[in-house]
Amino acid sequence: MQALRLARSAATPLRSTTSAALTRRCLATATANPVEVVSSSTSATAAPVPLSNIEALWGKLTPEEKQTVHEQLETIQQKDWKELSLEEKKAAYYVAFGPHGPRTPVSQPGDNLKIFAITAALVGVAGAIYLGIKSISPAPPKTMTREWQEASNERALEAKIEPMTGISSEGYKGKGFVQSK
Numbered sequence: 001m002q003a004l005r006l007a008r009s010a011a012t013p014l015r016s017t018t019s020a021a022l023t024r025r026c027l028a029t030a031t032a033n034p035v036e037v038v039s040s041s042t043s044a045t046a047a048p049v050p051l052s053n054i055e056a057l058w059g060k061l062t063p064e065e066k067q068t069v070h071e072q073l074e075t076i077q078q079k080d081w082k083e084l085s086l087e088e089k090k091a092a093y094y095v096a097f098g099p100h101g102p103r104t105p106v107s108q109p110g111d112n113l114k115i116f117a118i119t120a121a122l123v124g125v126a127g128a129i130y131l132g133i134k135s136i137s138p139a140p141p142k143t144m145t146r147e148w149q150e151a152s153n154e155r156a157l158e159a160k161i162e163p164m165t166g167i168s169s170e171g172y173k174g175k176g177f178v179q180s181k
Contacts, residue, residue, distance in 0.1 A: 051091040
């Protein structure tokens with residue numbers, strides 16, 4: 001309550017003398033819906049919003065009330081930070097850096113489980129499609145069998161294919177044409 005009285009007493013003369021300065025200044029963040037600065041005649045009649053529990057009230061405030069809170073906090077923050085109460089510091093931090101406006105969280109609580117479930121379902125569907133395609137596909141060609149490839153190695157040795165570096169060379173230790181397991 002003392003902070004509100006100080007804000008009220010300090011805000012009234014400041015608004016009348018420095019309304020142009022207030023229109024140029026702003027806090028560290030903007031709100032989601034940019035609010036035009038309220039003229040000094042209408043802001044002087046607006047009742048100050050209590051800064052206690054501003055986190056719960058912020059979503060329910062009108063743009064004019066949000067502007068009033070910004071003005072209150074600007075006035076309060078001009079004092080020495082050691083003199084500010086904990087509630088005033090929390091309110092200033094929340095209005096400047098809270099999860100509203102451009103800092104609204106993209107994901108909501110519980111979204112991680114949904115993302116995991118959808119990803120697992122998509123991987124399962126992809127696996128089912130792969131197994132379905134594999135089950136209806138034709139068998140590999142007969143040249144891919146191990147027996148055929150070993151017979152190709154024997155034929156290459158008889159024909160002395162690649163005598164310099166290949167299967168017919170001296171000391172060759174490779175597999176030759178065998179690719180299958």
